[in-house]
Amino acid sequence: MKIAVRNVFDKVFTGLTRASIVLLVLVLAVVLGPILYRGSSAVVFRGTVEFRRMQFAVFGHGDEQQIQSEVQQARAVRERVYEIVDEFKKGIDASALTERARKIHRDFGQELRYRQTPHEQYAELRSLSRDIRDRLEAAFEASDKAQVDESIKYVMQYRQDERLRDTIAAEYFQMAGDFQRAAARVDLAKRAEYAEQLKDVEDILFCADDRPGLLGPRPGELQPALVMNQYGATRWDQAKALLDRFLWEEKWVEQEKGKPLVKVKVERAKIFEGTELEPLFAYVRDNVREMLRPRWTFYWRYFFDDSASGHYFGGVGPEIIGTLLLTLLSMLFVIPLGVVSAAYLVECASENMVVRIIRMCINTLAGVPSIVFGLFGMAFFVLFLIPLFDGPSKPCILAGSMTLAVLTLPVMIRSSEEAIRTVPQEYKEGSLALGASRFRTFVAVTLPAALPGILTGVILSLSRVAGETAPILFTAGVALGPVPDSVLDTTRTLSYGSWDIAVGNRISALVPHKQYGMVVTLVLLVLCLNGLAIVLRSRVFRKLKGQ
Amino acid sequence: MLISASKTIEADTRIIGVEHAMAKPSASVKERQQDSAKCICAAIEAEDFSFFYGSTVGVKNISLQIYPCMVTAIIGPSGCGKSTFLRSINRINDLIPNTRIQGKLLVNGQDVYEKNINLVNLRQQVGMVFQKPNPFPKSIFDNVAYGPRLQGAKKRFGLQQIVEESLKAAALWDEVKDDLKKSALALSGGQQQRLCIARALATKPSVLLMDEPCSALDPIATGKIEDLIDQLRSDYTIVIVTHNMQQAARVSERTAFFCLGEMVEYDHTARIFKNPAKKQTEDYVTGRFG
Numbered sequence: 001m002k003i004a005v006r007n008v009f010d011k012v013f014t015g016l017t018r019a020s021i022v023l024l025v026l027v028l029a030v031v032l033g034p035i036l037y038r039g040s041s042a043v044v045f046r047g048t049v050e051f052r053r054m055q056f057a058v059f060g061h062g063d064e065q066q067i068q069s070e071v072q073q074a075r076a077v078r079e080r081v082y083e084i085v086d087e088f089k090k091g092i093d094a095s096a097l098t099e100r101a102r103k104i105h106r107d108f109g110q111e112l113r114y115r116q117t118p119h120e121q122y123a124e125l126r127s128l129s130r131d132i133r134d135r136l137e138a139a140f141e142a143s144d145k146a147q148v149d150e151s152i153k154y155v156m157q158y159r160q161d162e163r164l165r166d167t168i169a170a171e172y173f174q175m176a177g178d179f180q181r182a183a184a185r186v187d188l189a190k191r192a193e194y195a196e197q198l199k200d201v202e203d204i205l206f207c208a209d210d211r212p213g214l215l216g217p218r219p220g221e222l223q224p225a226l227v228m229n230q231y232g233a234t235r236w237d238q239a240k241a242l243l244d245r246f247l248w249e250e251k252w253v254e255q256e257k258g259k260p261l262v263k264v265k266v267e268r269a270k271i272f273e274g275t276e277l278e279p280l281f282a283y284v285r286d287n288v289r290e291m292l293r294p295r296w297t298f299y300w301r302y303f304f305d306d307s308a309s310g311h312y313f314g315g316v317g318p319e320i321i322g323t324l325l326l327t328l329l330s331m332l333f334v335i336p337l338g339v340v341s342a343a344y345l346v347e348c349a350s351e352n353m354v355v356r357i358i359r360m361c362i363n364t365l366a367g368v369p370s371i372v373f374g375l376f377g378m379a380f381f382v383l384f385l386i387p388l389f390d391g392p393s394k395p396c397i398l399a400g401s402m403t404l405a406v407l408t409l410p411v412m413i414r415s416s417e418e419a420i421r422t423v424p425q426e427y428k429e430g431s432l433a434l435g436a437s438r439f440r441t442f443v444a445v446t447l448p449a450a451l452p453g454i455l456t457g458v459i460l461s462l463s464r465v466a467g468e469t470a471p472i473l474f475t476a477g478v479a480l481g482p483v484p485d486s487v488l489d490t491t492r493t494l495s496y497g498s499w500d501i502a503v504g505n506r507i508s509a510l511v512p513h514k515q516y517g518m519v520v521t522l523v524l525l526v527l528c529l530n531g532l533a534i535v536l537r538s539r540v541f542r543k544l545k546g547q
Numbered sequence: 548m549l550i551s552a553s554k555t556i557e558a559d560t561r562i563i564g565v566e567h568a569m570a571k572p573s574a575s576v577k578e579r580q581q582d583s584a585k586c587i588c589a590a591i592e593a594e595d596f597s598f599f600y601g602s603t604v605g606v607k608n609i610s611l612q613i614y615p616c617m618v619t620a621i622i623g624p625s626g627c628g629k630s631t632f633l634r635s636i637n638r639i640n641d642l643i644p645n646t647r648i649q650g651k652l653l654v655n656g657q658d659v660y661e662k663n664i665n666l667v668n669l670r671q672q673v674g675m676v677f678q679k680p681n682p683f684p685k686s687i688f689d690n691v692a693y694g695p696r697l698q699g700a701k702k703r704f705g706l707q708q709i710v711e712e713s714l715k716a717a718a719l720w721d722e723v724k725d726d727l728k729k730s731a732l733a734l735s736g737g738q739q740q741r742l743c744i745a746r747a748l749a750t751k752p753s754v755l756l757m758d759e760p761c762s763a764l765d766p767i768a769t770g771k772i773e774d775l776i777d778q779l780r781s782d783y784t785i786v787i788v789t790h791n792m793q794q795a796a797r798v799s800e801r802t803a804f805f806c807l808g809e810m811v812e813y814d815h816t817a818r819i820f821k822n823p824a825k826k827q828t829e830d831y832v833t834g835r836f837g
Contacts, residue, residue, distance in 0.1 A: 426681035433639055434694040434750060435671035449684055544684040546732025
């Protein structure tokens, strides 16, 4: 081959190696970059006053005084919102008004009995009250202004009636008056539509049945059952999304005949044009910052807090504990087993058929899919081995870590074997020549010299085990549960949790940052464990080399 | 006699290094006889000893007696079985699979290849220093203490003293006494080899086998090791295998010449180098082959 051609090949080869490294870095950046960016928003984000309120109430973090004062400030700004909504409701919320009218009627009856009015008078007043109530109901239901005026006029004629003056029934007239004023400003024909729209608006502003709102439930009202709904928007990006939904309604509209429907955004303020509710939208838009008081938050407790309300709030503390427990316990099983097996294969085994078959089995085991290990673990450890020792026949950390140990055993054996073989024969000879037995030589000389290679196997195993999901599906993992007390409990893990959030669409749409956060935490945890092991290995290596 | 003398005169110019080397005074015979009275060194005897690697011959029909309390050198060209013979004495050859022996090899009257032999005892009695210095990747102290610890010595029961004595005997104490915790691999080649000698001496052996101990060292270190061998000569039976004829002439009292697996000649060093009985020996020491 000519020198020139050889030089060209050399340059091409160097260029290819450099290009492949660049490609690797690009792939890593493309894959890890978005995950890291989105996951970091689980820890670093703009949290609102609702977030701080939630942190204090659910987890007990934060300064009570400070939070109270903030909440007061926020509520001061929110008052106007409540006012506008209430005013509007007076005019159109027929069911609430009806309910109130009936309540007045009942209370009036009680009051009469309390005052021990004579029977005839009681009956008369009761029927009068019932009459007023029915008229009011008719007024509330009416869609025609004339009808409303007529009913109200009928009711108002009893206003000066002295029998009703100092009683609860006086509230009838208050209600009637309010309603008349409110109804004057409202297009009664549209009342049903307004009611529906108002429900939507209230859902977005306060809270709906299945998702929280912008400001959270109104103070003084009954708190919803789900913790998730008891607070408003805890994150500023969440708040902005809700604000967007609040200001704009999405409708499917047929823009062209025969073509598919097109999604169109309609300003909600236009729907309520001319009503009392119209200024609400501008007010909320202009004052949402004061109402929510967003602030950059570094939620480092994310790594320690338990999750609340099914991962909607809180952090991944128990998951981290579970992953660490499983990983370290499985390392505890696999390291001795792997090193001893490797020692046997190197020192004691002679090259016959049996040993060859053993090696083949070990290599095959490395290629078995991890779900098979999960099923094996369940069948052998959970259902057979642990009950054999009088343990409970259910998934537990012990079974999970043993399954993971079996999963990673081939890697450990292979790297330990390599490491032990690489120890120079001279050390062995030197030790034997001093009168050491073979076992003593192995433990005192060969093993310490093989330690860097064994630690390499440990690093490889650690990374694999920390992220495995399939083996612990049936043997140790659960999606929700307490921090484990003993090795006979199940546990939550980062890998299982990531899978669970992705599969169960309960909340994955609501909290994508949580999903990413869990994955990023897993990546960071593996990096930390690897880093520790690498540091340890380099120190052992340097000590072996004599520095 | 004259003819051989003239030949040796002719050859003298070639072996002038040997001449100079042998001019170095060694202890007088009388002193040596006094020392050997209190010496506890072992004698080694080979009776028609043969060693086979599978079907290849390592050494064949070796009959040789190595006397206690002196330095015996084994010289010969490459592949002649010197190292094989040496390594058979403390049975380090057992590490190699597919070997067999014939004949007897006695250390202090006990057959080394006997069925019930205690290998641990044997190897503590027969110390070995290898060609390439092989200190363990541990501290200097732990290296020297390895043997005594096997024998059961504990830190508080004199281990420190044993280590110090061994290092002094190996002429290494002054250089390392400041930091015994330093890694043995941080020492220079010569120091490492002396450390290995100290390590071997720590088990208080009666025989010291040295398999080309200076071949991996520079001349200054080699000189130091040879001085050390000189100091140790009266306390141990030392068998040294060497490629370097001048070294054999410098340090040993008796020399055996091996060639192609057989022992050709075994005699006082002076006679081997000045006046060998066999022609093969003469050809080798004058450099005609090898």
